[in-house]
Amino acid sequence: QTVVTQEPSFSVSPGGTVTLTCGLSSGSVSTSYYPSWYQQTPGQAPRTLIYSTNTRSSGVPDRFSGSILGNKAALTITGAQADDESDYYCVLNMEIGIWVFGGGTKLTVL
C-alpha cells in the first residue's frame, strides 16, 4: 500500500521561509498526481490552499506557493506569519477515484 509522506513537524521564524514536502513511500510525485494542500487549525475544518500542484485557491495569499521539488510536491510559505501556525496536509490523486492524504505537518511559527 502506497503511503504519502510528510514531515511530522517543522518550525519557522516569523518572516522566514519554509518548505513542506509531500512524497511517496515508493516512487516520485509528479503533476499527474494533482497534488493539493490544505491548512487546518485545531477545531476547524480544513481550508484549501493549493490545487493541481501550484494553483492557489481563491483568497489564498501569494506567500503560499506550490511546486514539484525533485521527487516530491512542495508547499512553500514565504514571509511566515504567526497565524500560519497550523497543520498542513497534502493529498495525492493516486488513480481515478482514489485520494490519499499525507500524515500532515504541524508547523510552528516562533
Add this chain to the structure above:
Amino acid sequence: QVQLVESGGGVVQPGGSPRLSCAASGFTFSSYGMHWVRQAPGKGLEWVAFIRYDGSEKHYADSVKGRFTISRDNSKNTLYVQMNSLRRDDTAVYYCAKDNGGYGYFDYWGQGTLVTVSS
C-alpha cells in the same frame, strides 16, 4: 455562497449503522462529485469515499470498503454515507467536501459531524 452542513453524528455502539447526511447549497449540487473525509481525534485527515456527480461511480478507501456506502439525492441536494459494522477506530469527525470537478481536489468543506463508537 457554498454551504455544506453535515448531520447524523453521535454516540453509536460497536456494530451500529448510522447514516450521515450533508446538506448542500450555494452551487449546482447535481453537477459536482462529492467526498467524505474523516479525522480521528488527534489524528490526520483520511479520505473515505467519493461519488460522481450523477451517482454512477463510487470509490472507497480500503479501510471502509464493504462497510460504508456513499450515495446522493440530487433532488434534495443531499449527500449521504451509510456506515455499517462500525468499529471503535471509525470514531472521527466526518467532513463532507465538494469536488472541484476539473482538477479533482476538495474545494469546499463542511464543518463536520462527530461519530463516536463506544459501548
